[in-house]
Amino acid sequence: MTPRLSGSKGTRARAAKAGPSAYELDVIKLGHVDSRQLTLMILYLLATKIFLMFPSFVTLRAGTAAWISVLISASIAAFGLWGWLLWTRSTGNLGIIPSLRLTLGRVLGDIAGLFLAVYFILTTSLSVRTFSGGAIIGLLQEFPLEILIGIVIVAAMYAAWLGLEAVGRAATFFFPLIVVSILLVALGAYRLFDIRHLYPLLGLGTGVVLKEGLTHTGLFASLSAVAVLKSYVREPRDLGRSSFKGLCLATVFMVASVIVVASMFPYPENTRQVIPLGIVARAVYLGRFLQRIEALFTFTWFFASAVHASVSYMMTLVLLSQLMNTHTYRPIVPAVASLTFGIAANPGSILEAGRLLDSVHVTAGNIEVALGWLLFLIGKLGNVSDKAARVSRQLDRLKEDPSYSEDYTRAKSVDLQRRESDTETPNQRTQVNAETGEGPKGINEGNRGGGPSN
Numbered sequence: 001m002t003p004r005l006s007g008s009k010g011t012r013a014r015a016a017k018a019g020p021s022a023y024e025l026d027v028i029k030l031g032h033v034d035s036r037q038l039t040l041m042i043l044y045l046l047a048t049k050i051f052l053m054f055p056s057f058v059t060l061r062a063g064t065a066a067w068i069s070v071l072i073s074a075s076i077a078a079f080g081l082w083g084w085l086l087w088t089r090s091t092g093n094l095g096i097i098p099s100l101r102l103t104l105g106r107v108l109g110d111i112a113g114l115f116l117a118v119y120f121i122l123t124t125s126l127s128v129r130t131f132s133g134g135a136i137i138g139l140l141q142e143f144p145l146e147i148l149i150g151i152v153i154v155a156a157m158y159a160a161w162l163g164l165e166a167v168g169r170a171a172t173f174f175f176p177l178i179v180v181s182i183l184l185v186a187l188g189a190y191r192l193f194d195i196r197h198l199y200p201l202l203g204l205g206t207g208v209v210l211k212e213g214l215t216h217t218g219l220f221a222s223l224s225a226v227a228v229l230k231s232y233v234r235e236p237r238d239l240g241r242s243s244f245k246g247l248c249l250a251t252v253f254m255v256a257s258v259i260v261v262a263s264m265f266p267y268p269e270n271t272r273q274v275i276p277l278g279i280v281a282r283a284v285y286l287g288r289f290l291q292r293i294e295a296l297f298t299f300t301w302f303f304a305s306a307v308h309a310s311v312s313y314m315m316t317l318v319l320l321s322q323l324m325n326t327h328t329y330r331p332i333v334p335a336v337a338s339l340t341f342g343i344a345a346n347p348g349s350i351l352e353a354g355r356l357l358d359s360v361h362v363t364a365g366n367i368e369v370a371l372g373w374l375l376f377l378i379g380k381l382g383n384v385s386d387k388a389a390r391v392s393r394q395l396d397r398l399k400e401d402p403s404y405s406e407d408y409t410r411a412k413s414v415d416l417q418r419r420e421s422d423t424e425t426p427n428q429r430t431q432v433n434a435e436t437g438e439g440p441k442g443i444n445e446g447n448r449g450g451g452p453s454n
Contacts, residue, residue: 035238037168038229040175041311042246043253045222048308050257051277051301052130053354054219059262060271062212065203067258072213074251077220077369081247084223084372085240088230090385092392096227097322102387103379110323112371116224117319119364121336123222124312125343126357128152131305133350134275138282139298149344152302156309157337160317161330164232167310174303181300182253185277188284192264218365219254223247224372228315274350277301313340 033041055066062069091099096116100109132148140148159167203209226243233239261276264283273279281297316336317329326332347353379385 031165032234033168035242038242039246040171044308046250047253055261055276063203065209067255069213073217076217080369081223087376092388095231120312120316125340129344129353138278155306159310160313185281197266218361221365221368
C-alpha cells in the first residue's frame with residue numbers, strides 16, 4: 001500500500017517551500033551505453049545526412065569550396081560542443097530537464113527542453129521524408145510514398161521501444177556494413193573522379209565560404225544529444241572524449257561525401273543531383289552480369305536512416321518523458337510516431353522537404369549549438385553547480401532508502417512524507433507517528449512491524 005500523506009496544510013506548504021523534491025528530479029531508467037556506442041550514436045545523428053541532399057545543398061551555397069565550409073562549420077560546432085560539455089559537467093548526474101530547470105527556472109527550463117524536443121522531431125520527420133523520396137525516385141517508382149515512410153518510422157520506433165541499449169547495439173551492429181558500402185561506392189566509381197572539378201579551391205570566394213561555414217553550423221546541432229545522454233553513459237568521464245570522437249568521424253564522412261560528389265560532377269551540375277550518393281552508386285560498374293548494384297547500397301543505407309531515426313526518437317522520448325515526469329516513455333511512442341508521420345508526409349516534394357530541413361538547421365540548429373555556452377554562463381552566475389550537488393545528494397539518499405520505488409506515485413508519496421516530517425514540530429511529529437503506527441510501543445502495539453499501517 002502507498003503510505004498515507006499526513007500533516008497539516010501548513011506543514012505541507014513548508015515542505016513545498018523547502019525546494020524541489022527528489023522524485024521531481026529523478027529520471028527515467030533506460031540502462032546505459034558505453035563510450036563506443038555513444039560515439040556511433042553521435043555519428044549517426046550528424047552524418048546520416050550525407051545520404052540525403054546534403055552534398056548538393058552545401059555545394060550550391062559554397063561552390064567547389066563546399067568542403068572547406070563544412071570544416072569551418074565543424075570547427076565552430078566543436079566550440080559549441082565544449083560549451084555543452086562544460087554545462088553538463090556543472091550539473092552533475094542530473095537528467096537534462098532537471099538540469100535545465102535548475103539553470104533557467106521551471107518555466108524557461110521547460111521551454112528550452114521543449115525546443116530541443118521539437119528540433120529532434122522536425123529533423124527526424126524531414127530526414128525520413130527525404131530518404132524515402134530519394135529511394136522512390138531511384139528504385140521504387142511505383143511504391144506508395146506513405147507506406148515507405150511508415151516502414152522507416154515503424155522500424156525506428158521499434159528499436160526506440162526496446163530502449164536505449166537496443167538502439168546503441170543497433171548502431172554498433174550496422175556501422176561496419178554501412179562503412180563498407182560507402183567505400184565500395186567511392187572505389188567503384190573511381191573512373192569518374194576528376195580532381196580538376198575541385199578547382200577553384202575557394203569556390204565562390206573567401207567571403208562566401210566563411211559566411212556559409214558560419215551560418216550553417218546548425219548542421220551539427222544534434223550535438224546537444226550529449227546533454228540528453230549524459231545520465232545514461234556507463235562511464236561519465238568518457239562523455240567528452242566520445243562526443244568529440246563522434247564529431248570528428250562525422251566531419252570526415254561529410255567532407256568526404258562532398259569531395260566525392262564535387263569531383264565526379266562538374267559545378268554546377270553537382271548541385272542538380274537530388275540524391276548525389278545514389279547517383280554515384282548507380283555509376284558503379286562491376287561487370288555485365290551485375291546491374292542495378294545501387295539497389296544493394298540503397299538497401300544498406302536504409303539501415304543508416306532507420307538507426308538515425310531511432311536515435312532521434314530516443315532523444316525526443318527522453319525529453320518528453322522528463323518534461324512530463326512520467327518515468328516511462330512508452331505511452332507516448334504512438335503519439336510521437338503519428339506526429340512524425342504527419343510531418344513527413346506533408347511536404348509536396350523531396351525538394352520542398354530538403355529546403356525545410358535546411359531551414360531548420362540554419363535557424364533552430366544555430367541556436368541549439370550556441371545554447372550550451374549560454375546555459376553554462378547562466379549556471380556560473382547562478383551557482384548551479386552547488387545546487388546540482390545538493391540535489392544529487394538528495395537523489396542518492398532517496399535511491400538508497402529501502403522504500404524507494406521507480407513507480408512515480410509511490411516515490412512521490414514517500415519523499416513528500418519524509419520532507420513533511422523534516423519540517424514538523426515535535427508535537428506534530430508525535431501526532432503523525434501515532435497515525436502511521438511509528439510511535440512508542442503503546443501507540444504501535446497493533447503494528448509490530450513498525451511500518452506504515454495499511
